[in-house]
Amino acid sequence: MTRLTRDDIVVASGKRFATYGYHGTSMRDLGDDLGILGSSIYAHVGGKHELLVAVVERASDLFSASAAAAIALGGDPDDTLKALVAGHIDVLVDHAAEAKTFLNEAWFLEESDRLHVIQIRNDYEAVFRRTIQLGVDDGTFRRGVDVEVASIYILSILNAIERWFRPNGRLDRAELATDMHRFIVEGLT
Amino acid sequence: MTRLTRDDIVVASGKRFATYGYHGTSMRDLGDDLGILGSSIYAHVGGKHELLVAVVERASDLFSASAAAAIALGGDPDDTLKALVAGHIDVLVDHAAEAKTFLNEAWFLEESDRLHVIQIRNDYEAVFRRTIQLGVDDGTFRRGVDVEVASIYILSILNAIERWFRPNGRLDRAELATDMHRFIVEGLT
DNA sequence: CCTACCGATCGGTAGG
């Protein structure tokens, strides 16, 4: 047994926060997961809230990087949309705990940290909005689409993945991305 | 000041649970909201978990009633879908606290209550699945739609409403229902 | 519904 790093503790925090919530997790619970005492965690971090900040920050970095990568790919608006959908799924599947904590527990951050997260989420959503707007402008998507609301619908479908998708289920992530993109573009008809 | 009823306490619990979560709510917080002591709540209920059960039960009754009403309306699958969407929006808007608690905190119910809620959610989702399947069968919706996944997408969009929709915002609930139905049926194109 | 509590657990600290 080698010594734990701050990273180990942040990873374990993410798992606990994702499953039981920030308020449903005690420092002693966390210590149990790590094989140390709850009080020993304070050798690595200043407090419980700092762990929430660290977990949420990881997730927001991943989402931001995904959006940047989708833009960097180039292509028409529909290509960008495809990349945004696949990238979002990747983050949710590969970093489920951090993403769940980001989506569900960020509300419990202290004021300034919470505002910062809202800012990052808004920047991320703006990439979706701009992509759809470009698609409406060039005729890829239909005129009259409410760009703002459509972006929310798309992100709603994407974010809900953490509530039902299991990597070893009937669909793999590539099939999910394809099916979801088709639903977003064509709907039920 | 007249005496409080059990109902008053359940309503206040829903609001607290929706905003701060079950674990983020103490009996003393609840008492403060109601103008009584936390310990006085035990004159009306057996325990904190009982309040969560009561709040979640209200929401599940409302969702079940909405699905039953949509079915009772009759009409073709697309009419039923419209009614399901509008009914779900009504529950989320008119009973926001209970619905949020149902969607986000039911996980913290005790085993048997949690399984019961999962059963009710599954029955509710089954109404969506059957409606879409009927639409695929009669040609209203396209062949090849993954009925199970499409139902999840639709419910994802619907459930996320509690995270962004404000009744006094740019859209009213009728506009939202119309826009959402169109997005579900036609997508972006 | 309040008074007056209870034991358990919470986040966190001093010192090693």
Add this chain to the structure above:
DNA sequence: CCTACCGATCGGTAGG
């Protein structure tokens, strides 16, 4: 990272 704690708060109860 542990020992040995701390004050605060938790869900809950007995008795009125």
